[in-house]
Amino acid sequence: xxxxxxxxxxxxxxxxxxxxxxxxxxxxxxxxxxxxxxxxxxxxxxxxxxxxxxxxxxxxxxxxxxxxxxxxxxxxxxxxxxxxxxxxx
Amino acid sequence: xxxxxxxxxxxxxxxxxxxxxxxxxxxxxxxxxxxxxxxxxxxxxxxxxxxxxxxxxxxxxxxxxxxxxxxxxxxxxxxxxxxxxxxxxxxxxxxxxxxxxxxxxxxxxxxxxxxxxxxxxxxxxxxxxxxxxxxxxxxxxxxxxxxxxxxxxxxxxxxxxxxxxxxxxxxxxxxxxxxxxxxxxxxxxxxxxxxxxxxxxxxxxxxxxxxxxxxxxxxxxxxxxxxxxxxxxxxxxxxxxxxxxxxxxxxxxxxxxxxxxxxxxxxxxxxxxxxxxxxxxxxxxxxxxxxxxxxxxxxxxxxxxxxxxxxxxxxxxxxxxxxxxxxxxxxxxxxxxxxxxxxxxxxxxxxxxxxxxxxxxxxxxxxxxxxxxxxxxxxxxxxxxxxxxxxxxxxxxxxxxxxxxxxxxxxxxxxxxxxxxxxxxxxxxxxxxxxxxxxxxxxxxxxxxxxxxxxxxxxxxxxxxxxxxxxxxxxxxxxxxxxxxxxxxxxxxxxxxxxxxxxxxxxxxxxxxxxxxxxxxxxxxxxxxxxxxxxxxxxxxxxxxxxxxxxxxxxxxxxxxxxxxxxxxxxxxxxxxxxxxxxxxxxxxxxxxxxxxxxxxxxxxxxxxxxxxxxxxxxxxxxxxxxxxxxxxxxxxxx
Numbered sequence: 001x002x003x004x005x006x007x008x009x010x011x012x013x014x015x016x017x018x019x020x021x022x023x024x025x026x027x028x029x030x031x032x033x034x035x036x037x038x039x040x041x042x043x044x045x046x047x048x049x050x051x052x053x054x055x056x057x058x059x060x061x062x063x064x065x066x067x068x069x070x071x072x073x074x075x076x077x078x079x080x081x082x083x084x085x086x087x088x089x
Numbered sequence: 090x091x092x093x094x095x096x097x098x099x100x101x102x103x104x105x106x107x108x109x110x111x112x113x114x115x116x117x118x119x120x121x122x123x124x125x126x127x128x129x130x131x132x133x134x135x136x137x138x139x140x141x142x143x144x145x146x147x148x149x150x151x152x153x154x155x156x157x158x159x160x161x162x163x164x165x166x167x168x169x170x171x172x173x174x175x176x177x178x179x180x181x182x183x184x185x186x187x188x189x190x191x192x193x194x195x196x197x198x199x200x201x202x203x204x205x206x207x208x209x210x211x212x213x214x215x216x217x218x219x220x221x222x223x224x225x226x227x228x229x230x231x232x233x234x235x236x237x238x239x240x241x242x243x244x245x246x247x248x249x250x251x252x253x254x255x256x257x258x259x260x261x262x263x264x265x266x267x268x269x270x271x272x273x274x275x276x277x278x279x280x281x282x283x284x285x286x287x288x289x290x291x292x293x294x295x296x297x298x299x300x301x302x303x304x305x306x307x308x309x310x311x312x313x314x315x316x317x318x319x320x321x322x323x324x325x326x327x328x329x330x331x332x333x334x335x336x337x338x339x340x341x342x343x344x345x346x347x348x349x350x351x352x353x354x355x356x357x358x359x360x361x362x363x364x365x366x367x368x369x370x371x372x373x374x375x376x377x378x379x380x381x382x383x384x385x386x387x388x389x390x391x392x393x394x395x396x397x398x399x400x401x402x403x404x405x406x407x408x409x410x411x412x413x414x415x416x417x418x419x420x421x422x423x424x425x426x427x428x429x430x431x432x433x434x435x436x437x438x439x440x441x442x443x444x445x446x447x448x449x450x451x452x453x454x455x456x457x458x459x460x461x462x463x464x465x466x467x468x469x470x471x472x473x474x475x476x477x478x479x480x481x482x483x484x485x486x487x488x489x490x491x492x493x494x495x496x497x498x499x500x501x502x503x504x505x506x507x508x509x510x511x512x513x514x515x516x517x518x519x520x521x522x523x524x525x526x527x528x529x530x531x532x533x534x535x536x537x538x539x540x541x542x543x544x545x546x547x548x549x550x551x552x553x554x555x556x557x558x559x560x561x562x563x564x565x566x567x568x569x570x571x572x573x574x575x576x577x578x579x580x581x582x583x584x585x586x587x588x589x590x591x592x593x594x595x596x597x598x599x600x601x602x603x604x605x606x607x608x609x610x611x612x613x614x615x616x617x618x619x620x621x622x623x624x625x626x627x628x629x630x631x632x633x634x635x636x637x638x639x640x641x642x643x644x645x646x647x648x649x650x651x652x653x654x655x656x657x658x659x660x661x662x663x664x665x666x667x668x669x670x671x672x673x674x675x676x677x678x679x680x681x682x683x684x685x686x687x688x689x690x691x692x693x694x695x696x697x698x699x700x701x702x703x704x705x706x707x708x709x710x711x712x713x714x715x716x717x718x719x720x721x722x723x724x725x726x727x728x
Contacts, residue, residue: 038282039161040525041200046286047300052311055320056413061528065199066300068528070409072416075524 011080014050015060015073022049023081033078041065042079103151104184105144105263106175108208109192110201111158112529114220117250117538118192119155122260127155144263151263154186157443160200162207167443176211188214188266190259195219195232195247196530198298202289203282205241210276214266215243218259222247224530228301236296242272251535304530307402311528314403320410327403331394333491342386350379351647369566377562377631380648381554384468384627385547391464392546393539395433400534404429405526412524418506419513421445421524424454428505431461432498433546435686438463439693453512455693456703459681460505462498464550465626469677470497472630476649477670501678504710557684561628565621566635568595590636595620609676609712610669610719622682629677668722675718679711 011026027044041064042048048064059070109115119127123142144151156175157168164170171180178185191208193201198219205217217237225232238245244262248255262269276285293299313319357371398404408425415425424445431438435458442458445451462470474490481489574592577585590596598620599613606616614636622629630648637651655664681687687700694700 035282036161036165036525039163039203041203041286041289043283043286052315054409054412055315055317056410058413058416059409059524061315061409063303065197067197067200068303069525070412070528071525072412072421 011082014076014079014081017050017081017083019050019052022047022084024048024084026080026082034075037079040069047084048081101184102149103188103264103266104186105151105153105188105190105266106186107153107155107190107192108172108176108204109158110160110194110204112527113158113192113194113201114250115155115158115192117535118218118220118248118256118259119153120538120541121248121250121253121256122263123153145260147260147264153190153263159204161204165447166445176208176213186213188216188269190263191215191217193217193219195222195225196228196230196301196304198232199289199293199300202292203285206276206280206285206288209241209243209272210278210280212275214269214271216259216262216266216269217241217243217245218255219245219247220250223249223252223254224304225301228304230299230301232298233296237292237298238270240292240295242270244269251538307530310531311406314406315409320406324407324410327398327407329487329491329495333487334390334394337486337488337491339386339390343383346379346383346385347647350375350382353379365570368570369563372635373563373566374559376634377566378554378559380631380634381468381558381627382551384464384471385550387467387471388464388550389543389547391467392433392543395430396539396542396546397534399426400532400539402529402531405528408526409528412526414506418510419450419517420454420506420509421450424450424509427454428458428461428502431458431463434463434465434549435459435461435683436689439686439689442693449513449517452694452699453509453517455690456512456699457505457508459683459686459703459707460501460508460679462501462678463626463683465683466677468627468630470494470674472633472648472652473670473674476652477665477667497674497678500675504679557625558628558631561621561624562631562635565595565617565628565632568598569593569617569635608719609715610666610672610723612664614664615669615673619676619682624682624684626677626682629682668719671722672715672719676711676715679707679714681707 011023014023014025017023025042025044025046025048033042046064048062051061051063051068053060054070059072060076061068061070107115107119119140119142122144124145127140127142140155142153142155143149144153154175156172159169159172162169162173162176164173174180175183175186176189189208189211191205193205205215208215219232219234219237222232222234232247234245234247246255246259246262248259250256276288314323354371354375357367357375361367361370398407404426407429411425412421415421420428424442427438427441427445429438430441438458438461439455442451442454445454471494474493478490478493483489483492569590570593572592572594574585574588577588580588591600595617596613599616602616602620603611603613606619611619614633617636618629618632621632633652634648637648637655652665653663681704687704690700690703691697
């Protein structure tokens with residue numbers, strides 16, 4: 001039980017989020033993340049989803065705060081999310 | 090207006106700064122507020138474009154400064170740093186602003202308010218203009234403008250920029266920033282982003298601004314245009330239509346302009362007394378400028394396409410589709426839009442690299458930008474292709490000439506990418522910076538904005554034709570005509586003209602460099618053109634036109650025919666063979682023959698080292714590639 005809770009808190013890497021599923025950014029924003037992400041609103045608790053991958057696999061399009069932005073997968077390393085329906089008890 | 094308010098008003102005009110993220114509708118708003126009074130220039134010392142205009146009906150008492158689009162303050166790119174400095178009043182040569190007009194797209198309020206919060210930390214009178222409020226309603230959302238104004242403590246106006254909704258209200262407010270309500274507490278200057286967005290979320294919750302469902306039309310279109318297979322097919326189709334249209338649609342207009350200038354030159358020779366002044370006028374100015382102005386229809390079509398695709402929102406999609414490819418060569422998706430602008434002209438393309446935050450990728454993009462086929466190459470390509478590539482149909486509406494043109498564009502683009510790969514693995518090694526890009530909803534561009542943009546680009550081209558090309562035309566005519574060869578009795582008029590040409594300063598220059606370009610299949614006449622085209626590529630065409638008009642003034646029926654019929658009197662062979670034409674085309678793909686590009690490169694990189702480097706390596710590449718092309722084509726007996 002506690003192990004499950006632990007994995008919930010850590011979440012999964014954003015790159016591994018399935019396309020089309022809503023998720024929330026987890027609390028611990030790692031320091032190595034560029035401040036740019038924070039300025040764009042990638043702060044803990046923010047809802048986002050992966051809309052699609054580009055035809056060649058990279059970059060990916062993310063819907064966040066009503067905007068659609070695209071990022072290279074490698075740059076999203078370090079961001080972790082929790083699938084939305086898992087956070088609801 | 091109260092007396093006290095009048096007392097605190099300075100006697101100089103009020104200066105307001107327009108700040109907002111890219112795609113927030115800032116340009117449309119700026120145009121609606123200032124009408125046609127905008128003045129475009131640069132910030133002192135840096136080359137970030139600076140636009141300012143007078144507020145409509147303010148009699149010059151309110152000046153609006155349109156700052157570059159930015160997602161947040163304290164940014165990394167040159168554009169973003171300018172915004173910060175202007176707001177702090179720390180930019181040399183720039184007067185302090187009296188107030189801030191924040192512009193935010195109402196459909197992306199949850200992100201846009203983050204910037205608004207940062208702007209408020211500057212503690213200047215601020216108002217918020219929400220754009221595209223019609224889209225919020227269309228997508229089933231609602232926007233509580235008054236509630237938002239209460240929450241923020243500043244005036245908030247909702248507008249639909251292109252329809253003029255709400256613009257009058259904004260104009261009324263902007264006349265008097267001294268009476269704008271101000272927030273009770275200002276946010277701290279260095280607020281933690283976590284807190285900033287917590288505030289944003291709280292405000293959005295308080296005014297009931299929920300996240301909007303995605304724009305369904307955009308979703309439907311993207312499902313096709315960004316589809317793994319159809320997405321790539323669409324991109325290919327767009328590019329083919331693009332190049333095909335430049336050729337086929339422009340042809341009638343080009344023929345008309347050509348006929349007008351040829352007629353005008355003949356008319357001048359008939360009417361004016363014969364003499365060198367008439368020749369300078371008819372053979373120098375009219376033929377020179379006319380041979381370049383012919384390409385105005387193509388330039389207009391090209392820029393219409395570029396601006397239309399950009400305004401529709403497709404340009405960002407193309408960058409999205411191709412970013413992976415850009416990544417392979419060490420560039421990023423952000424490099425794509427500047428490189429694509431280089432199809433129009435390398436100068437705005439290089440200036441557009443200022444949106445790239447990382448200096449390494451920015452420099453790589455700048456150095457490879459001149460390989461992209463700019464509109465100045467178009468005249469040369471069109472001339473040579475029309476003269477030497479048969480106008481055969483290959484498949485359906487697709488013709489051989491259009492395909493060759495596409496091939497040249499691809500050759501340029503591929504070389505740019507390969508050079509980028511080479512540069513980023515040798516001279517410019519390092520780790521790539523954060524790349525992000527917005528995919529805005531598809532929007533119909535407003536007709537007026539499109540016309541305005543295309544006219545601006547066409548005007549720049551006309552200005553070049555009226556200044557650089559006119560000047561070079563006159564200089565070249567003089568060099569081509571002075572000194573004259575002695576009159577030899579018994580020589581036909583054409584032979585005498587030829588002797589004159591060979592004796593002229595330009596003729597001798599061409600002959601001097603002939604040994605260096607002979608292996609490429611170029612004779613001294615092309616050599617003259619190459620020297621002249623160092624100023625600007627399209628001068629090649631006007632110079633060739635002048636050479637042939639000077640060499641054969643009585644029987645000149647357009648440059649295309651003249652090139653085809655130019656026979657060497659000794660060998661009896663054509664000067665211009667298909668092999669020569671191909672070699673010359675390849676030379677133009679690679680060589681950096683453009684003074685403006687070198688100047689802007691020097692300005693953007695801060696030294697003449699990089700343009701000198703680019704000129705050197707591009708010229709070497711051009712020589713080698715032309716050599717291979719000519720030798721291969723001759724071996725295959727294409728000549």
